[in-house]
Amino acid sequence: MNYFPDEVIEHVFDFITSHKDRNAVSLVCKSWYKIERMSRQIVFIGNCYAISPEGVIARFPELKSLTLKGKPHFADFNLVPHDWGGILYPWIEAFAKSRVGLEELRLKRMVVSDESLELLSKSFVNFKALVLVSCEGFSTDGLAAVAANCRFLRELDLQENEVEDHRGHWISRFPESCTSLVSLNLACLKGEINLSALERLVARSPNLKSLRLSRAVPLDALQKILMRAPQLVDLGTGSFVHDPASDAYNKLKATILKCKSIKSLSGFLEVAPRCLSAIHPICHNLTSLNLSYAPGIHGNDLIKLIQHCRKLERLWILDCIGDKGLGIVASTCKELQELRVFPSDPYGVGNAAVTEEGLVAISAGCPKLHSLLYFCQQMTNAALITVAKNCSNFTRFRLCILDPTRPDPVTMQPLDEGFGAIVQSCKRLRRLSLSGLLTDRVFLYIGMYAEQLEMLSIAFAGDSDKGMLYVLNGCKKLRKLEIRDSPFGDTALLTDVGKYETMRSLWMSSCEVTLGGCKTLAKNRPMLNVEIINEDDQIDFSSDDRQKVGKMYLYRTLVGPRKDAPEFVWTLSRRWVGTDLVKQHNSNSSKFLTMAGQEKSQKSQGWSKNPVPSGWNCHNIGVLSKNYCTRIIGYEDLKGTMA
Amino acid sequence: MAFIESRDLNLDATELRLGLPGTTEESEKQTPPPIARSNKRALPDMNDDQPGPCNDNSHVSDAKKSAPPTKAQVVGWPPVRSYRKNCFQGKKVESETAGIFVKVSMDGAPYLRKIDLNIYKGYSELLKALEEMFKFKVGKYSEREGYNGSEHVPTYEDKDGDWMLVGDVPWEMFITSCKRLRIMKGSEARGLGCAV
Numbered sequence: 001m002n003y004f005p006d007e008v009i010e011h012v013f014d015f016i017t018s019h020k021d022r023n024a025v026s027l028v029c030k031s032w033y034k035i036e037r038m039s040r041q042i043v044f045i046g047n048c049y050a051i052s053p054e055g056v057i058a059r060f061p062e063l064k065s066l067t068l069k070g071k072p073h074f075a076d077f078n079l080v081p082h083d084w085g086g087i088l089y090p091w092i093e094a095f096a097k098s099r100v101g102l103e104e105l106r107l108k109r110m111v112v113s114d115e116s117l118e119l120l121s122k123s124f125v126n127f128k129a130l131v132l133v134s135c136e137g138f139s140t141d142g143l144a145a146v147a148a149n150c151r152f153l154r155e156l157d158l159q160e161n162e163v164e165d166h167r168g169h170w171i172s173r174f175p176e177s178c179t180s181l182v183s184l185n186l187a188c189l190k191g192e193i194n195l196s197a198l199e200r201l202v203a204r205s206p207n208l209k210s211l212r213l214s215r216a217v218p219l220d221a222l223q224k225i226l227m228r229a230p231q232l233v234d235l236g237t238g239s240f241v242h243d244p245a246s247d248a249y250n251k252l253k254a255t256i257l258k259c260k261s262i263k264s265l266s267g268f269l270e271v272a273p274r275c276l277s278a279i280h281p282i283c284h285n286l287t288s289l290n291l292s293y294a295p296g297i298h299g300n301d302l303i304k305l306i307q308h309c310r311k312l313e314r315l316w317i318l319d320c321i322g323d324k325g326l327g328i329v330a331s332t333c334k335e336l337q338e339l340r341v342f343p344s345d346p347y348g349v350g351n352a353a354v355t356e357e358g359l360v361a362i363s364a365g366c367p368k369l370h371s372l373l374y375f376c377q378q379m380t381n382a383a384l385i386t387v388a389k390n391c392s393n394f395t396r397f398r399l400c401i402l403d404p405t406r407p408d409p410v411t412m413q414p415l416d417e418g419f420g421a422i423v424q425s426c427k428r429l430r431r432l433s434l435s436g437l438l439t440d441r442v443f444l445y446i447g448m449y450a451e452q453l454e455m456l457s458i459a460f461a462g463d464s465d466k467g468m469l470y471v472l473n474g475c476k477k478l479r480k481l482e483i484r485d486s487p488f489g490d491t492a493l494l495t496d497v498g499k500y501e502t503m504r505s506l507w508m509s510s511c512e513v514t515l516g517g518c519k520t521l522a523k524n525r526p527m528l529n530v531e532i533i534n535e536d537d538q539i540d541f542s543s544d545d546r547q548k549v550g551k552m553y554l555y556r557t558l559v560g561p562r563k564d565a566p567e568f569v570w571t572l573s574r575r576w577v578g579t580d581l582v583k584q585h586n587s588n589s590s591k592f593l594t595m596a597g598q599e600k601s602q603k604s605q606g607w608s609k610n611p612v613p614s615g616w617n618c619h620n621i622g623v624l625s626k627n628y629c630t631r632i633i634g635y636e637d638l639k640g641t642m643a
Numbered sequence: 644m645a646f647i648e649s650r651d652l653n654l655d656a657t658e659l660r661l662g663l664p665g666t667t668e669e670s671e672k673q674t675p676p677p678i679a680r681s682n683k684r685a686l687p688d689m690n691d692d693q694p695g696p697c698n699d700n701s702h703v704s705d706a707k708k709s710a711p712p713t714k715a716q717v718v719g720w721p722p723v724r725s726y727r728k729n730c731f732q733g734k735k736v737e738s739e740t741a742g743i744f745v746k747v748s749m750d751g752a753p754y755l756r757k758i759d760l761n762i763y764k765g766y767s768e769l770l771k772a773l774e775e776m777f778k779f780k781v782g783k784y785s786e787r788e789g790y791n792g793s794e795h796v797p798t799y800e801d802k803d804g805d806w807m808l809v810g811d812v813p814w815e816m817f818i819t820s821c822k823r824l825r826i827m828k829g830s831e832a833r834g835l836g837c838a839v
Contacts, residue, residue: 074719077720077724078725079719160724161726241813241815272815293727293730342723342727343721375721400721402721
């Protein structure tokens with residue numbers, strides 16, 4: 001390869017699309033590193049605090065598409081305080097200042113402000129695609145800016161975001177000249193929408209393939225919109241409520257017949273079950289069906305619908321389908337690859353209608369199944385063993401028993417053997433979520449067999465540190481480990497600290513790790529940020545290291561402690577003496593612990609008179625003035641080390 | 644090592660913990676009550692045979708052994724995204740209400756009545772019940788002309804405060820938006836019933 005000119009090597013690299021492969025290629029030699037970095041257009045950053053935006057721009061100046069993830073996964077379940085972080089603005093600001101021609105931005109669990117959306121819309125002429133998943137912090141004003149300024153917008157995809165709805169006519173902000181839309185997903189918007197503007201927008205978007213409407217779009221408006229877009233491949237209905245005897249409904253039935261390309265269907269955010277028959281004619285084409293936001297449909301109506309869906313590859317549904325309904329799925333949907341069964345009562349142990357029987361039926365009937373999310377009443381070892389025998393293709397297996405420590409109800413045993421069978425049989429398993437009564441034994445199995453495992457979620461499981469150690473020692477490809485309410489402590493945490501630099505992140509909440517353990521972990525580990533989320537000031541940092549830490553989140557990083565951490569997040573210093581710790585200070589005052597353990601309180605202006613003793617590192621110093629920074633003895637520039 | 648020694652010092656009594664004020668670790672780890680057909684037997688104690696540090700799991704097994712009397716909501720369990728939970732919140736509240744009670748007034752009647760809209764399956768049932776209650780008859784309903792053939796016209800006040808003709812919108816939409824009913828009579832009613 002040394003004899004080929006760079007352009008040839010670059011052309012070869014064009015065929016290498018996976019991030020892992022490109023990362024590997026860049027490590028071969030300096031020349032390949034350089035060629036690869038200058039040609040990489042799609043950059044994936046799994047943790048926005050692992051690297052700085054400037055670092056990304058410096059390394060990949062030609063990037064066009066960026067994916068960023070912010071908050072840890074458990075933020076989805078209210079375990080992470082609201083303003084923990086994951087803020088987008090600095091990224092947009094940095095990119096806007098550079099010469100990067102950003103075209104696509106995909107965000108997950110980030111805090112996105114209207115200002116950042118506005119800046120984004122004005123800074124990148126060729127911006128084409130915005131995908132926001134589980135984000136928050138913005139309103140329809142930000143969307144209006146995107147609509148108005150991104151002249152070549154192809155994709156606006158809003159999935160499960162918390163959007164403040166200002167009821168403005170933001171949809172009308174798409175100029176008449178905007179005809180490039182391919183994908184528009186508005187399902188998560190809660191407010192009113194200008195229906196005629198929406199209809200006109202659809203009418204002038206001949207390339208529109210994917211359209212997902214919000215609750216505010218009634219059935220008759222849907223009909224008008226579908227008339228304009230019979231070429232749709234993916235449809236999310238809004239509100240599907242109407243009098244089935246009416247003209248409007250009959251019109252809809254006729255219009256749907258024209259939509260022969262629809263392969264993916266979702267929505268039904270409000271639904272009158274008697275109206276579902278309107279979609280029966282297109283069911284035989286469907287490969288993807290999401291009815292998980294339609295609580296008003298009973299099992300029998302679901303069954304009637306699914307019986308038409310022989311080509312289904314992806315099904316998201318509520319547990320009111322019941323075991324019987326899952327049996328119908330198993331006998332009808334032979335192409336099924338992904339199944340998600342959500343609880344219709346997400347607040348607790350309600351009348352969840354699926355048990356292990358439904359899952360066993362699915363595993364027997366659907367040979368191509370590889371991805372599962374299953375909320376159920378109960379599970380047995382026998383069922384899991386059968387599932388493992390029937391289906392060895394699982395890449396994602398997430399089981400959630402509504403009572404999190406429930407044993408096998410038949411044998412009263414823990415579910416160790418069942419999950420053990422799953423990991424032993426499914427050699428390609430990459431993601432696993434456990435629940436039910438579980439001892440250290442299940443972790444022994446996971447460590448032994450789950451060789452491809454990348455992400456593991458543990459809750460209310462295990463007996464001792466051994467459990468966690470089995471996993472850390474055994475799972476060589478582990479990238480994300482999240483644990484809650486399990487008895488793993490400092491011994492497990494500290495046995496192999498180097499392991500964490502091979503992973504993206506570790507979350508431990510309500511476990512047995514202590515403050516001292518976390519400090520020991522953070523010591524001499526410049527590549528790790530060890531964050532302690534200290535809500536309600538529960539932890540007193542000046543005293544007992546034996547205090548248990550409620551929430552700890554650690555992740556590898558090239559740029560050291562982040563400067564935007566809120567007051568209740570403490571990043572443990574990487575170089576500390578005794579019990580010293582530097583706390584995030586706010587703009588009014590700062591508290592520092594001296595080496596003797598006394599507190600000192602100072603206004604930020606007074607810093608120059610009382611410099612920090614040498615040997616200290618300062619973190620979270622964003623608000624401090626530059627003058628002060630240079631006076632700190634021993635403060636190190638914690639910027640990344642990327643070339 | 645410091646961590647192991649802590650077991651012997653019995654720090655539980657003076658332990659500083661993280662958690663919401665008023666909660667204890669036990670209540671946080673308490674499992675929701677078992678469902679009807681589940682076990683009533685005590686869970687086997689998994690810790691008996693295992694050597695090594697036992698203190699770590701004592702609180703977990705305690706939680707399992709104790710019979711939780713109340714439905715203790717564990718934070719973040721089941722692991723359902725807040726977005727999804729919020730979507731269903733409205734539905735849950737609705738299904739738990741005893742009924743949708745609205746006042747019904749009839750022009751000229753001395754006092755009002757109250758009815759539960761939930762118990763009717765549709766407009767015909769509702770109208771029949773109203774006819775019986777107030778001893779009147781509605782006319783024939785058509786989308787274009789409203790109610791023809793009677794002095795009395797059923798109307799309702801919706802969420803926006805507007806007075807609407809009963810029967811125009813789908814039943815499900817009606818019962819969620821109806822705030823009160825009024826049976827109009829006489830000249831006022833004729834105005835409504837007239838086709839434009």
